[in-house]
Amino acid sequence: MEEVMTVGDASARFRSISSTSSIIPSNVPLLSAFFAFALAQFLKLFTTWYKEKRWDSRRLVASGGMPSSHSATVTALAAAIGLQEGLGGSAFAIALVLACVVMYDASGVRLHAGRQAELLNQIVCELPPEHPVSSVRPLRDSLGHTPLQVLAGSILGCIVAFLMRTS
Numbered sequence: 001m002e003e004v005m006t007v008g009d010a011s012a013r014f015r016s017i018s019s020t021s022s023i024i025p026s027n028v029p030l031l032s033a034f035f036a037f038a039l040a041q042f043l044k045l046f047t048t049w050y051k052e053k054r055w056d057s058r059r060l061v062a063s064g065g066m067p068s069s070h071s072a073t074v075t076a077l078a079a080a081i082g083l084q085e086g087l088g089g090s091a092f093a094i095a096l097v098l099a100c101v102v103m104y105d106a107s108g109v110r111l112h113a114g115r116q117a118e119l120l121n122q123i124v125c126e127l128p129p130e131h132p133v134s135s136v137r138p139l140r141d142s143l144g145h146t147p148l149q150v151l152a153g154s155i156l157g158c159i160v161a162f163l164m165r166t167s
Contacts (some may be wrong), residue, residue, distance in 0.1 A: 028164050029095075036076035036160040040069035040153055064114065066143035068108050068145040068153030075157030076100035076164075083165045103154065104147045 047066040048056050052102055063070075076094035121138045145153070 032080040032161045032164040033077040036072040036157045040072040041142030072157040075154040076161045079161035
């Protein structure tokens with residue numbers, strides 16, 4: 001037996017498809033995550049200036065530094081989902097696990113990879129100029145975050161999610 005689509009069914013389907021395009025502007029968890037990321041990256045300009053007494057616009061797109069934009073992003077996402085749908089849902093569980101993995105990685109693996117890069121750069125700088133590796137471009141050493149930077153990012157993410165929910 002074949003299904004027959006009525007005009008009412010087609011109209012309802014069209015409305016649901018056309019309303020999907022308006023979901024993104026009203027998706028509070030998604031907007032919270034994007035805003036937390038952008039705000040954390042913007043704040044890095046000021047924390048770099050405070051620490052190094054110089055403005056560095058590259059911090060707007062660079063990884064590492066205070067606060068962790070990765071932590072801010074995933075925490076804002078998890079917190080916004082928790083505030084919107086409750087803490088018992090599957091979406092919150094997935095977001096929370098994702099946030100924990102990202103923050104663990106930022107303060108563990110990526111932090112140590114950055115420290116290794118710093119040490120390798122120092123070794124390469126001490127090589128004689130005729131050594132084949134002495135002219136290699138330095139490795140990026142600002143990859144990970146200290147636990148304080150991760151904590152600051154996660155607090156920022158929670159604040160952004162809370163403010164986005166109430167606005």
